[in-house]
Amino acid sequence: MLTIHTAPLLRTRWDGAPVPEGAVVVSGDRIEAVGTLDEAVGRFPAARVRRWPGTLGPALVHDGPLPDAPSPRERVYAVMRTGAAAVVARHVSEPALRDAARRSGLRVLDAAGTPALAPGARADLTVLGDTGECLATVLAGRVLHRRR
Structure with a gap:
């Protein structure tokens, strides 16, 4: 559609x-x-x-630590509430956080771009x-x- x-x-x-x-x-x-x-x-x-x-x-691309929240899923959603659709990889090194980002569709990039x-x-x-x-x-x- x-x-x-x-x-x-x-x-x-x-x-x-x-x-x-x-x-x-x-x-x-x-x-x-x-x-x-x-x-x-x-x-x-x-x-x-x-x-x-x-x-x-x-x-936007979020280039900083993800906000604190009770779970990896909630941390990822907190980033989306800022208008970001991508995060820089060095800030999502925990496997559970990377998995939550992948499941949500949030991209994990090597570096921030424009x-x-x-x-x-x-x-x-x-x-x-x-x-x-x-x-x-x-x-x-x-x-x-x-x-x-």
């Missing part, structure tokens, strides 16, 4: 210029297209449209509010965190 994720502002890279009324078209776990909402709806008229407040952009939204890339997205708080995290096309 195709889903168009849209927000008042889109950033294909967090250090790039914002695109007003931007959209990311997601098919399964991949990005199909990136552009304006009008372009996305014109190209994919049958797609479901999910409207988010704030700024839509690439999911994520970007582009066709063909894994659909890892985040939505940030006006004060920088994470409103939603999408991992591989699935909404895994949404602030109520």
Whole structure:
């Protein structure tokens, strides 16, 4: 199923210029297209449209110790609540923590990089509010965190 994720502002890279009324078209776990909402709806008229407040952009990479929590699963989820879809490997050296990351879909990377939204890339997205708080995290096309 195709889903168009849209927000008042889109950033294909967090250090790039914002695109007003931007959209990311997601098919399964991949990005199909990136552009304006009008372009996305014109190209994919049958797609479901999910409207988010704030700024839509690439999911973040968590480069630090994972937050404390009672279980590895809860530590991984705490990272997702920050808008991250990946962690740096040196911070998840415990086997139980790596397993929880793998099961959730959280990627474990050798080093932090600068994520970007582009066709063909894994659909890892985040939505940030006006004060920088994470409103939603999408991992591989699935909404895994949404602030109520």
